[in-house]
Amino acid sequence: MAGTQKVTLAKALNMGLRKAMEDDPKVLLMGEDVGKLGGVFRITDGLQKDFGEDRVIDSPLAESGIVGTAVGMALRGYKPVVEIQFDGFVYPAYDQIVCQVAKMCFRSQGQTPLPMVIRIPFGGGIGAVEHHSESPEAQFAHTPGLKVVACSNPVDGYWMIQQAIGAPDPVIFLEPKRQYHADKAELDESATPDPLFRSRVVRQGGDVTVLAYGPTVKTALKAAEAAAGEGRSLEVIDLRTLSPLDMAPVFDSVRRTGRAVVTHEAHVNLGMGAELSARITEECFYSLEAPVLRVGGFDTPYPPSRIEEDYLPDLDRVLDAVDRTLDF
């Protein structure tokens, strides 16, 4: 059995991709600069060297072309894992994803399902110029036929990328780029991972349920830590899967706490929080002590980086919402 090692999210994803490629010769990687450079975030570092240019493909600079040709390769029996270099550059491929990738299984009445993974580094907080800090998850979660997941930590990154590659449906795989090189975690490659499409309680508490995914999981955990110092007990759930949503742990939690706060970097308006709030209201109406509150990016374009920390939900804004739901 392999031992454990401390790895960053970037390293864990790299290891997960490597493992998936070792396990299945049909797995291919494609994207801009993923080869020799190893991707601008180095997630595919060293993979072209070890697996060759036929399996780690530096693509022309054209996102629609990347996703569209990946569809063809998937139809041919390959399992393409494509990298969109930054969230804001996915839109040239949006037509291919929404009209082609998402509908292939349905149109063919299940004859040609389309197992492929579209990796997207998402979210802000890295001081970038525009189009490099977007959170487009709701646009994909809104699209039937796509599955959408977001990892929040190295261990999940390692397992979830392999599970997404193994899934029979197309998966939009969101990676919180701010976390790539931030924290290390102990990874045990011999462990048994949770299933892919499951949310997870990452901190138990009894006063308020805080729902988060991707980059805001860390924010929510920090908020819970701070709240504990004031005698307030927050339960934090890492949603992990955005489509399908795994609501059972959420409903269990909200029935106990009676209060819920959702936090994501994406714009609040019609964001994941809206759907979560609706479902909680539908299922837990008589348990709720306060309306479900949402803490997210404002309904403005992502601002210049010098004020991005004002735009992004942070510990204080989560705690502010916690206060408001408790004071309701």
Next chain:
Amino acid sequence: MTQPGFGPDLAEVFGPAHQDGGPELVQLLSPEGERVEHPEFSFGDELSDDQRAETVRGFYRDMVLTRRIDVEATALQRHGELGIWAQLLGQEAAQVGAGRALRPQDYVFPTYREHGVAWCKGVDPLKLLGLFRGVDQGGWDPRENNFGLYTIVIGAQTLHATGYAMGMQRDGIVGTGDPERDAAVIAHFGDGASSQGDVNEAFIFAASYNAPVVFFCQNNQWAISEPIERQSRIPLYQRALGFGFPGIRVDGNDVLATYAVTRAALQRARDGQGPTFIEAYTYRMGAHTTTDDPTRYRLSDDVERWKLKDPIARVEAYLKRNAMAEQAFFDDLAAEADDLGARLREGCKALPDPQPLSMFDHVYAEQTDELVAQRDGFAAYLDSFEGAH
């Protein structure tokens, strides 16, 4: 080798790949600083000797100051004053030649690397720094200098340029014969962008409507880590023919040639003869941006070879060899560059951070009540911290 029914082999049509741009490259000033004659393009024939010398000195000044902007901005990024910077080192001639070929009524659609064109169009370089510092997303008024905002999504601006040119057509300022009035658009993009659907669609639209637009592609050989061979198997300029308009390859490190060719292409467009594709054959001497590390994917031999083709050194040699500039000119220019550098250093550090609430401004031309409520809520939230720390 001819394949039956499929016409000649590519190599027969386009010839073998040439490391240095090949014989089709329009060049008017050699890397050694010698004037070269070209059968179709010339520089300064209509000018007196003094005027010609003055024009070349002007190009030289533009290139030296453009490089200084680039060097200062790179240093400012290293010192943490900019979040990122897209370097243009090595591409000064392509940009200044194109920029100086423009008339005031012509309109520019840039990428995020057109600092030299911005300079020629009179955009204060300090305003360019704002975007890279993260205090704004383009702090200049595009209408003031007919210089559009930097576009970061690769190639998107080529369609905007085409549409803008179609607007000029409809305004009746194309092909009237009035040099003060007739106008054209120049769309800047790179070799990587040539793969994008938007760029290819721009070619289709421009050809279909005979739009007065010049597609100015700086082929700097690299799209981050990917060499030009990943984007095209034929010289890029040859693609234009398939879209139905002329393409031409010019020595992008030769300011006289880029000026002459761009001037002619812009005139074609203003005269109502439609689009032209210019491939300015050059080299990205620096990194893609300050976050990139080109040592991971390219050989230093290439960089050394291109150093010998430096766009500024060849003009300096030309000026000096032909006594077209006094030493005082070079001394004054060095001082001017130092002043510009100091102004950029001080000015950059003094650029104020935006107010947090400013993010709610200009989301719409007509503000919505919803967004006002959100802004007011955030303002009240921020006020709740007053005196708390």
